[in-house]
Each structure stands twice: as structure tokens, then as C-alpha cells.
Amino acid sequence: MQCNRCGKCCKHAYFDLHIIDGDPQGLLPWLTYHGCEVLKSGKKFMLKTLIPCVNWEIKDGIGNCNIYENRPQMCKDHWCKEAECIKPT
Numbered sequence: 001m002q003c004n005r006c007g008k009c010c011k012h013a014y015f016d017l018h019i020i021d022g023d024p025q026g027l028l029p030w031l032t033y034h035g036c037e038v039l040k041s042g043k044k045f046m047l048k049t050l051i052p053c054v055n056w057e058i059k060d061g062i063g064n065c066n067i068y069e070n071r072p073q074m075c076k077d078h079w080c081k082e083a084e085c086i087k088p089t
Contacts, residue, residue: 010056
């Protein structure tokens with residue numbers, strides 16, 4: 001997939017979240033109260049945090065990665081999953 005440099009993956013950090021047998025400890029509301037967003041894709045949960053990349057900036061209304069040509073391999077390999085996820089109900 002070609003990166004369109006939208007910056008969605010640079011504005012937030014995503015982590016796999018393993019929820020087993022529902023949510024007996026009330027973890028999902030706790031994460032929400034602490035500024036995280038829980039996303040669901042099928043049976044898989046992801047945690048979206050408000051941690052932006054230090055190399056992402058907006059100049060003249062256009063987002064830009066300051067190290068795009070030399071970005072880490074994990075950024076090159078990243079598949080934007082935000083479009084595949086929906087908020088759990």
C-alpha cells in the first residue's frame with residue numbers, strides 16, 4: 001500500500017488489546033476515561049492512544065513527516081487499520 005502521507009498513523013499510537021471473556025474488570029471504560037479509544041475489528045480489539053510521533057508536524061495546513069525518506073522500517077511496513085475498525089457498542 002502506498003502511503004498518502006495523511007498522518008493518521010503518526011497522530012496516534014495503536015496497540016493490540018487482548019480482551020478475554022468479555023471485560024470483567026471494566027477495563028474498556030477505564031481506558032476511555034484515561035483518553036484512550038478502544039476500537040474493534042471483528043473479535044480483535046485495538047487501543048488508540050493520543051501519543052503523536054515527534055517527527056510529524058503540520059506546516060501551512062499540510063501534514064509532513066520530517067524523516068519520511070529515512071523513516072523506520074516499522075513505519076514503512078505499517079498498514080493503516082483505522083478504516084477497518086469500528087467503535088465497540
